[in-house]
Amino acid sequence: MACERSTQHDVIVIGGGPAGLAFARSLADSGLRIAIVERQPHDALADPAFDGREIALTHRSADILQKLGVWDRIDAAEIAPLRKAVVLNGSSPFALSFGGEREGADRLGHLVPNHLIRRALFQSIDGQTGLSLITGQAVTEVRTDADGAMVRLSDGTVLTGALLVAADSRFSDVRGRLGIGAEINRLGRSMMVVRVAHEGEHGGVATEWFEHGHTMAMLPLNGALSSAVLTLPAGEMDRLMRLDEAALGQELTRRYQARLGDMRVVSSPHVYPLATTYSHRFVTRRAALIGDAAVGMHPVTAHGFNFGLQGQATLAGLIAQAVAKGGDIAAPALLSRYEWTHRLATKPLYSATNLIVGLYTDERLPQRIVRHAALRAAARLPLLRGGVTRLLMQH
Ligand SMILES: Cc1cc2nc3c(=O)[nH]c(=O)nc-3n(C[C@H](O)[C@H](O)[C@H](O)COP(=O)(O)OP(=O)(O)OC[C@H]3O[C@@H](n4cnc5c(N)ncnc54)[C@H](O)[C@@H]3O)c2cc1C
Numbered sequence: 001m002a003c004e005r006s007t008q009h010d011v012i013v014i015g016g017g018p019a020g021l022a023f024a025r026s027l028a029d030s031g032l033r034i035a036i037v038e039r040q041p042h043d044a045l046a047d048p049a050f051d052g053r054e055i056a057l058t059h060r061s062a063d064i065l066q067k068l069g070v071w072d073r074i075d076a077a078e079i080a081p082l083r084k085a086v087v088l089n090g091s092s093p094f095a096l097s098f099g100g101e102r103e104g105a106d107r108l109g110h111l112v113p114n115h116l117i118r119r120a121l122f123q124s125i126d127g128q129t130g131l132s133l134i135t136g137q138a139v140t141e142v143r144t145d146a147d148g149a150m151v152r153l154s155d156g157t158v159l160t161g162a163l164l165v166a167a168d169s170r171f172s173d174v175r176g177r178l179g180i181g182a183e184i185n186r187l188g189r190s191m192m193v194v195r196v197a198h199e200g201e202h203g204g205v206a207t208e209w210f211e212h213g214h215t216m217a218m219l220p221l222n223g224a225l226s227s228a229v230l231t232l233p234a235g236e237m238d239r240l241m242r243l244d245e246a247a248l249g250q251e252l253t254r255r256y257q258a259r260l261g262d263m264r265v266v267s268s269p270h271v272y273p274l275a276t277t278y279s280h281r282f283v284t285r286r287a288a289l290i291g292d293a294a295v296g297m298h299p300v301t302a303h304g305f306n307f308g309l310q311g312q313a314t315l316a317g318l319i320a321q322a323v324a325k326g327g328d329i330a331a332p333a334l335l336s337r338y339e340w341t342h343r344l345a346t347k348p349l350y351s352a353t354n355l356i357v358g359l360y361t362d363e364r365l366p367q368r369i370v371r372h373a374a375l376r377a378a379a380r381l382p383l384l385r386g387g388v389t390r391l392l393m394q395h
Contacts, residue, residue: 009035009132009161010329011319012151014139014174016045018114019291019308020167021121025068026316028128030323035132035159036125037151042135046122052193052270053114054219054227056082056206056302061309062110065117073120074112080221081107083204107204111219111227117305134159142177144286149330163330164287165315170277170296175289180281185354187274190237191299192230194269195221196252199261202226208300209256215300216255226260228252229299237271274298276357278350282342283335288315295346301353311342 011027013020016038024034038045057065065071084099085108099108125131134153141152142164149164166174175182202220209216217229230252232240243251245265253263277296282289291308315338319329328334 005156006158006160007035007132009033009159011035011163011165012037012149012159012161013165013167014142014151015166015168015172015291015293016040016122016133016135017167017169017291018118018121018305019293019312020165021118021125022064022068022070022309023165023167023290023312023316024128024131025070025121025124026312027319028125028131030316030320031130032319032323032329033130033132033161034128035134035161037134037137037139037153037159039138040135042133045133045135046119046126048115048118048122050113050115050267052195052227052267054080054111054193054221055114055117055305056219057110057112058306059109061306064309064313065120068124070117070120070124073123074116077222078113078116080111081204082109082111082206082220083107085206085208088207088209111221114305139174139177142174144178144284146285149286162286162328163319166287166289166293167291167312168293170275170292172279172289172293175279175293178284178287180279180284180289182277182279185276187276187298187357188234189231189274190234191272191274192228192232192237192240192269193272194228194248194252194265195225195267196228196249196263197225197266198263199224200259202260207259211255214255216252217300218256218260225266226263228256228263230255231274234273241269241271272299276350276354278347282311282339285332286330288335288338290315294342295350297346297350298353298357300357301349303349303353307342307346307349310345311338314338314341314345 010032011034013024013034013036016036020036024036027034062071084097086097138154139151140154143150144164149161151159151164166172168174202218204220206220207218215231219227219229221227240248240251249263249265276298279289279294282294290312292304294311295307297304297307318334318338322329322331322334
């Protein structure tokens with residue numbers, strides 16, 4: 001008869017993505033025994049491949065990463081300043097802009113390649129005292145009760161702990177196993193991200209351009225380089241993915257109306273099907289959801305990981321307080337405090353983003369008129385513009 005292996009921890013984190021790794025790092029000084037379970041192999045975590053995502057980080061997120069000792073592990077030459085953001089609507093010459101108007105701040109935020117954030121996070125937890133990293137394993141069973149949490153892995157190992165934390169993406173399997181439902185909006189569109197070199201200067205300005213039939217953003221990287229972000233109906237995206245590099249460059253140049261001159265593809269393109277998710281609850285008995293497992297934002301407002309960082313910091317802070325007082329790290333009052341703090345921080349922007357995305361991808365005439373009017377109205381409301389800029393900068 002096979003002998004079942006059982007290991008005891010304080011916190012079991014499922015998912016070694018950016019949110020799970022940041023959370024484990026945040027608890028480094030807590031003295032808690034932490035296990036991270038990640039289904040990808042160890043090497044994919046230690047040295048993640050380029051995935052096309054250039055993550056716009058707020059100042060607050062950069063501060064969190066700095067405090068965690070992660071920021072300085074990212075090559076400074078790979079961090080690009082995001083000085084201003086401009087929203088354009090179709091062929092209208094009118095542009096709504098954010099940033100570039102506050103004194104003392106040279107940038108709205110930073111653009112950092114996702115794989116470098118993940119690599120730096122991995123390096124920061126590698127060898128952390130009390131941390132067990134279990135890779136290449138699937139979760140086959142999850143249970144929590146008043147006394148603790150139990151996780152069974154595909155190789156039969158059983159992990160037990162006081163608290164279970166799900167950080168296993170917006171389609172979180174653990175969330176379902178815990179009996180927590182979620183709002184899931186599958187948008188029927190896909191987003192392509194690819195690096196392009198171009199003749200023109202971007203000036204550190206990110207452009208979001210809502211054109212008939214597609215949405216295109218250009219995110220400024222260091223040098224004459226940008227990340228082209230193209231959103232299309234899923235079927236049309238398949239055609240683009242079959243183009244060779246030269247033809248894809250021409251297609252992107254044409255779609256962007258050569259605003260930055262000729263564009264040449266300089267990285268592999270990556271496609272992400274778009275879906276937004278919001279969990280009905282962020283906690284249940286002895287369990288909490290963090291990162292995309294709690295809130296899966298649309299990438300257009302560039303806040304998914306920013307919220308993920310903020311949420312894990314909130315939960316880790318509450319746990320550290322409980323440890324200091326010798327209290328229960330999964331007490332119902334602690335978990336519900338995390339829940340409402342994070343809900344309050346995320347729900348307004350989540351709802352507003354979904355509304356904007358709906359308005360800007362609906363090609364019926366009344367919606368096109370409304371969005372034109374909405375952009376002009378927003379420009380006339382400096383308080384609103386200032387509010388959005390502050391939200392983006394999060395000083
Ligand atoms: C194109 C694009 C652009 C984006 N741009 C921005 C931006 O500019 N700014 C921003 O803030 N955010 C941005 N985001 C969002 C950001 O990438 C996500 O919010 C972030 O990756 C979420 O991290 P996470 O750790 O919660 O989840 P994930 O990154 O999805 O990681 C989940 C991890 O869990 C593992 N896993 C899953 N299931 C299991 C299981 N059952 N058992 C074990 N392990 C499991 C996975 O292998 C993975 O490693 C963007 C997203 C996309 C797609």
